[in-house]
Amino acid sequence: MSVEVRIDPGVIARTLRLRNGVVARKLAQRTARTAGYAEREAPGRMGAFVSWRVEDNPRGLQGVITCDHPATRFVLDGTRPHLIRPRNKKFLRFEIGGEVVFTKLVRHPGTKPNNFLARALRLGR
Template sequence: MSVEVRLDQGRLARMLRARGGLAERALARRTGRVADIARREAPGSMGAYIDWKVVSEPTGLRGVITCDHPAVNYVLEGTRPHIIRPRRKKALRFDVGGQTVFAKVVHHPGTKPNNFLGRALRAGR
């Protein structure tokens, strides 16, 4: 007894590439999982600005995760030491250890990069 299996490669490729096909669903699951991890890893309210989608291009499918928070580049790249001055008022106002502090100038030490999107990508594999 013998069994013969014939694959229609064109049909199989169309089924994998089709909108809502196997490849797109698998990529959507993985991209959504990575976006969920990124939301948990993001500092402060930045996670609420994370969104994802699957994009179909001539070269194939691509999972895209975006964060449109205005400070995302500063968090991902970090900042060098810099001076902060008030723009609209005479002084800056902030809390330190439960005390309200006013200052005309702040010498910020800078921040280390926090690549939460990269960590999410590595964790979501």
């Protein structure tokens, strides 16, 4: 009497990739952990705009972390020195050292790049 066992690689791959599969679960855990690092590394309240998901697409399972804050690109890449002028009013209004300042022009010195997403990826390894 002989016993034959056939292994279907497609079935194994689908089983591993299912939402509750081992690989998908581990990828979700790692992606969530890395997104947590991104939330903590993000400046100001930008961390509240960080979200994550696991996608199953033709290239395979992927963990995706996004930051939907409107200034994300400026934070990641930094900015060159630039002028800030009022758009809807005649003056800009802001506080410096507790004093209210009104001006028609601000010469912003620019900002250094802060790639908090790349730092989170390194920490999440």
